[in-house]
Amino acid sequence: MELIDFSVKSLYVHIPFCKKICPYCDFIKVLENPKFIESYMKELLKDISFFINNDFKFNTIYIGGGTPSILSDGYLEILLSNLSKIKDNNAEFTIECNPESLNENKLKIFKKYKVNRISIGLQTFKKSLLKTLDRDYSIDYFELINLAKKYIKNINVDFIYGLPKQTIEDVKEDLNKFINLDINHVSLYSLQVEKNTEFYNKGIKEISSDKSAKMYNYILKFLEEHGFKRYEVSNFAKPGYESRHNLTYWKNEKYYAIGIGASGYVSNIRYKNSGNLSKYIKGLREKEEEILTLEDERKYYLICNLRLADGFNINEYNAKFNKNFLKDYKDEINFFSSVEAINIENNIVKCTNYGLLTLNLVLEKLL
Amino acid sequence: MKYDQSRIRNFSVIAHIDHGKSTLCDRILELTKAVELREMKAQLLDSMDLERERGITIKLNAVTVSYTALDGNEYILNLIDTPGHVDFTYEVSRSLAACEGAVLVVDATQGVEAQTLANMYLAVDNDLTIVPVINKIDLPSANVAMVKEEITTRIGLDGDESVLVSAKTGENIREVLEKIVSTIPAPGGDNDAPLKALIFDSYYDSYRGVVVLIRVKEGHVKVGDTIHFMKTNCDFLVTELGIRTPKEMPVDELLCGEVGYLCAQIKDIHDVGVGDTITLRDNPALLPLPGYRKINPMVYCGIYPSDSKKYEDLKDALGKLSLNDASLKWEAETSQALGFGFRCGFLGLLHMDVVQERLEREFNLDLILTAPSVIYKIYLTDGSIIMLDNPSKMPEPTLIKKIEEPFVTAQIMTPKDYLGDIMELCREKRGIHKNLEYFDDTRMILTYDIPLNEIIFNFFDKLKSYTKGYASFDYEFADYRESNLAKMDILLNGHPVDALSSIVYKPSAFNKGQKMVSKLKTVIPRQQFEIPVQAAINGKIIARCDIKAVRKDVLAKCYGGDITRKKKLLEKQKEGKKRMKSIGAVDVPQEAFMTILSIDEDEN
Numbered sequence: 023m024e025l026i027d028f029s030v031k032s033l034y035v036h037i038p039f040c041k042k043i044c045p046y047c048d049f050i051k052v053l054e055n056p057k058f059i060e061s062y063m064k065e066l067l068k069d070i071s072f073f074i075n076n077d078f079k080f081n082t083i084y085i086g087g088g089t090p091s092i093l094s095d096g097y098l099e100i101l102l103s104n105l106s107k108i109k110d111n112n113a114e115f116t117i118e119c120n121p122e123s124l125n126e127n128k129l130k131i132f133k134k135y136k137v138n139r140i141s142i143g144l145q146t147f148k149k150s151l152l153k154t155l156d157r158d159y160s161i162d163y164f165e166l167i168n169l170a171k172k173y174i175k176n177i178n179v180d181f182i183y184g185l186p187k188q189t190i191e192d193v194k195e196d197l198n199k200f201i202n203l204d205i206n207h208v209s210l211y212s213l214q215v216e217k218n219t220e221f222y223n224k225g226i227k228e229i230s231s232d233k234s235a236k237m238y239n240y241i242l243k244f245l246e247e248h249g250f251k252r253y254e255v256s257n258f259a260k261p262g263y264e265s266r267h268n269l270t271y272w273k274n275e276k277y278y279a280i281g282i283g284a285s286g287y288v289s290n291i292r293y294k295n296s297g298n299l300s301k302y303i304k305g306l307r308e309k310e311e312e313i314l315t316l317e318d319e320r321k322y323y324l325i326c327n328l329r330l331a332d333g334f335n336i337n338e339y340n341a342k343f344n345k346n347f348l349k350d351y352k353d354e355i356n357f358f359s360s361v362e363a364i365n366i367e368n369n370i371v372k373c374t375n376y377g378l379l380t381l382n383l384v385l386e387k388l389l
Numbered sequence: 390m391k392y393d394q395s396r397i398r399n400f401s402v403i404a405h406i407d408h409g410k411s412t413l414c415d416r417i418l419e420l421t422k423a424v425e426l427r428e429m430k431a432q433l434l435d436s437m438d439l440e441r442e443r444g445i446t447i448k449l450n451a452v453t454v455s456y457t458a459l460d461g462n463e464y465i466l467n468l469i470d471t472p473g474h475v476d477f478t479y480e481v482s483r484s485l486a487a488c489e490g491a492v493l494v495v496d497a498t499q500g501v502e503a504q505t506l507a508n509m510y511l512a513v514d515n516d517l518t519i520v521p522v523i524n525k526i527d528l529p530s531a532n533v534a535m536v537k538e539e540i541t542t543r544i545g546l547d548g549d550e551s552v553l554v555s556a557k558t559g560e561n562i563r564e565v566l567e568k569i570v571s572t573i574p575a576p577g578g579d580n581d582a583p584l585k586a587l588i589f590d591s592y593y594d595s596y597r598g599v600v601v602l603i604r605v606k607e608g609h610v611k612v613g614d615t616i617h618f619m620k621t622n623c624d625f626l627v628t629e630l631g632i633r634t635p636k637e638m639p640v641d642e643l644l645c646g647e648v649g650y651l652c653a654q655i656k657d658i659h660d661v662g663v664g665d666t667i668t669l670r671d672n673p674a675l676l677p678l679p680g681y682r683k684i685n686p687m688v689y690c691g692i693y694p695s696d697s698k699k700y701e702d703l704k705d706a707l708g709k710l711s712l713n714d715a716s717l718k719w720e721a722e723t724s725q726a727l728g729f730g731f732r733c734g735f736l737g738l739l740h741m742d743v744v745q746e747r748l749e750r751e752f753n754l755d756l757i758l759t760a761p762s763v764i765y766k767i768y769l770t771d772g773s774i775i776m777l778d779n780p781s782k783m784p785e786p787t788l789i790k791k792i793e794e795p796f797v798t799a800q801i802m803t804p805k806d807y808l809g810d811i812m813e814l815c816r817e818k819r820g821i822h823k824n825l826e827y828f829d830d831t832r833m834i835l836t837y838d839i840p841l842n843e844i845i846f847n848f849f850d851k852l853k854s855y856t857k858g859y860a861s862f863d864y865e866f867a868d869y870r871e872s873n874l875a876k877m878d879i880l881l882n883g884h885p886v887d888a889l890s891s892i893v894y895k896p897s898a899f900n901k902g903q904k905m906v907s908k909l910k911t912v913i914p915r916q917q918f919e920i921p922v923q924a925a926i927n928g929k930i931i932a933r934c935d936i937k938a939v940r941k942d943v944l945a946k947c948y949g950g951d952i953t954r955k956k957k958l959l960e961k962q963k964e965g966k967k968r969m970k971s972i973g974a975v976d977v978p979q980e981a982f983m984t985i986l987s988i989d990e991d992e993n
Contacts, residue, residue: 231939231940231941235940285950285953322956358917379942380939380941382962383916386959386962386966
């Protein structure tokens with residue numbers, strides 16, 4: 023780890039192992055294998071020791087995957103105890119779990135090391151769709167979440183919509199059941215069929231954009247009626263429960279990333295660690311780096327901040343990049359106002375709901 | 390080799406497309422050892438990549454070889470290759486004017502076809518001696534007896550005199566050469582007369598300037614001579630002369646009857662007119678050679694750079710291209726939708742296609758072409774007449790007395806089984822039936838007068854698909870005739886788009902308009918607002934369909950913290966949009982401007 027930047031306040035830790043490979047997933051992941059896990063954890067701890075030795079104190083730490091919750095209790099203890107040394111007292115400390123591997127013992131370990139947020143990939147309640155996703159559909163999500171709540175207050179669940187054969191009725195059903203879980207954060211992602219996934223190889227197609235829009239708008243309306251605020255395109259939370267870690271991404275702030283395939287942003291460099299497991303466990307650290315010019319940073323700023331429902335402040339933008347947003351984008355602003363894609367009020371630029379839905383077209387004109 | 394005018398033979402090879410002309414030329418070059426075998430690329434005379442890829446000859450090309458005949462004498466053979474497609478008839482006639490004879494190649498499996506006849510007439514018009522050759526005799530489906538019979542009865546040559554060859558295997562190629570030597574006359578002309586050399590082709594070379602291909606008809610020319618171009622009225626000092634074997638081989642002089650190239654530090658391509666006569670400044674000929682009949686392009690379209698900054702590059706490229714493509718015409722024009730570009734005239738659609746590809750490939754340009762149009766003759770109420778090559782420039786209907794459009798006489802040769810289908814197609818294309826005759830027991834020749842405009846829209850493709858490729862087709866300009874025509878405008882988001890205007894036959898306007906707007910709906914991507922697409926005639930909307938606003942395109946997740954990937958995707962998307970033209974806030978892709986060409990495709 024050659025870059026030291028104490029102003030970086032967030033850390034992402036990647037655990038690439040999974041029991042099964044989900045047919046839609048294109049993150050870096052490998053099937054679990056005790057030998058690999060042992061070597062990987064050894065290397066990962068080396069990376070963590072860099073932060074310990076330099077006395078970092080992060081505001082947010084996020085352990086993602088893969089499936090971090092499939093680690094044995096022993097490895098979880100080691101990982102969490104080390105990470106707890108580099109977080110400050112009020113840090114948001116999140117670990118991703120899947121329903122199959124989460125149990126009371128692990129929740130106890132989380133609690134012990136002050137993990138204060140968990141994110142569980144439920145994807146859907148519907149059994150036939152869970153089957154399509156090759157998931158264990160015998161688990162009772164209500165029991166599971168109630169158990170988790172005994173240990174951790176701040177819980178997120180992930181859902182996918184736009185699955186093959188999923189109807190708008192199925193989405194409504196998922197939302198109704200979700201409300202009964204009585205938790206404070208939910209992420210809803212429309213299915214994207216990416217290359218090198220089982221869905222892609224099977225020729226599964228994404229649903230039409232019209233249908234996807236219809237589902238999204240239903241989701242938005244439903245969740246707003248139930249006290250949730252959309253703070254980012256796909257993320258909804260009750261007030262005070264927004265993910266601070268994810269907000270560092272959206273606000274174009276810096277974060278370290280360790281583990282294979284993980285992406286970070288430190289100083290003026292965005293990097294992506296190599297996804298090569300065998301090199302990693304041999305102690306090799308390779309990464310692709312993109313050194314950012316001020317213009318690059320400006321583009322990233324727009325890409326990220328416009329995903330936020332609260333948008334960004336023009337003064338901040340102008341000062342950061344030595345620009346004049348209103349003047350530079352006069353024509354674009356007129357156009358986006360006419361199609362009701364963005365709103366500018368009190369020096370705040372934000373997308374309307376339509377703007378968020380067609381954010382690619384908005385960004386394409388601004389970049 | 391010693392110069393002996395009586396031992397020079399200048400000839401072309403003419404054939405229907407795919408009858409094996411270029412392969413035969415290759416074999417002749419091989420046999421005369423003009424080309425070392427290791428240099429031999431298939432179809433050597435087709436020097437453009439495009440020609441070799443498509444297997445067609447576009448540009449004529451000349452080669453000088455020596456051949457020792459069975460009589461023991463050495464002969465100089467100048468072989469001038471010709472294109473075989475109907476679009477390039479003019480190029481064929483250019484090569485023929487530089488020759489005394491022509492080898493007519495007929496495919497033993499296909500027999501005489503419409504194009505064979507057309508090229509044959511060109512050769513006869515030029516008083517050439519014809520050597521008939523029947524090619525592809527190695528194929529199992531060859532029917533030599535039948536083809537001989539056709540050559541006798543249809544062309545009027547002695548079919549039994551035909552040389553039977555397989556250009557593919559090389560069989561009997563020597564006999565073709567012997568026939569050339571024994572039947573094609575040596576060039577006439579007086580080596581001591583004042584110089585008259587015909588320019589039959591030219592191209593640009595960045596080191597030597599314009600390279601001119603000439604046939605010396607009278608007199609001779611030497612390096613160091615001051616020459617005079619009789620039409621363009623310019624003088625130049627000859628710096629280099631040579632022959633192409635096909636490698637360039639410099640010589641000191643070109644004598645009467647010879648074919649070769651000439652360089653004279655000619656920097657301005659406009660100084661060289663193909664068909665012009667070169668003479669000597671100090672000993673000029675009195676009259677120029679007949680030259681070429683001026684060729685009039687039949688099809689026009691707008692060519693625009695997709696990046697408006699490339700206008701000058703496009704201009705430069707057109708200049709260089711037209712240097713060795715005399716039939717390409719171009720002049721600057723402006724379109725509200727597309728900006729600055731050029732209106733270009735072509736011999737036909739294939740020619741247009743070839744020019745587009747050459748511009749994009751050889752000059753690295755990214756182009757937008759508008760739909761092709763023929764030239765309409767507009768009679769105005771004030772008595773004046775306009776030749777209209779751009780539909781968007783059509784005058785107000787109240788100022789127009791009548792409109793005439795060009796008709797062609799088309800000859801279609803077809804197996805009789807397809808007669809009904811072809812007649813139906815011609816009727817659909819507003820054809821007027823003129824004649825129907827048996828060509829032989831199984832094939833018929835149909836003659837129709839058809840508006841050229843109907844020919845350029847899918848006629849050839851449909852003819853091929855209706856007849857499984859068996860019909861062949863040739864046409865020539867007939868005359869202008871009054872038709873019931875109107876300009877159809879296309880409006881995007883309420884704004885007329887000049888580059889999408891077309892001239893349509895009124896009774897089918899409604900149908901065309903419907904198809905046009907529905908096709909545009911599929912070609913133009915959905916945007917953040919609803920876009921009405923309308924077709925209108927004289928301001929009256931005749932068809933409409935709406936491109937609905939895009940409802941959702943956002944990628945829900947952002948790949949964990951991998952925002953770099955997101956940025957790359959957006960930049961790629963933006964790059965794709967750059968290739969589109971923004972018209973009244975609507976992003977319109979290049980292919981939209983050619984929509985009218987493809988609106989009938991779905992029926993096929």
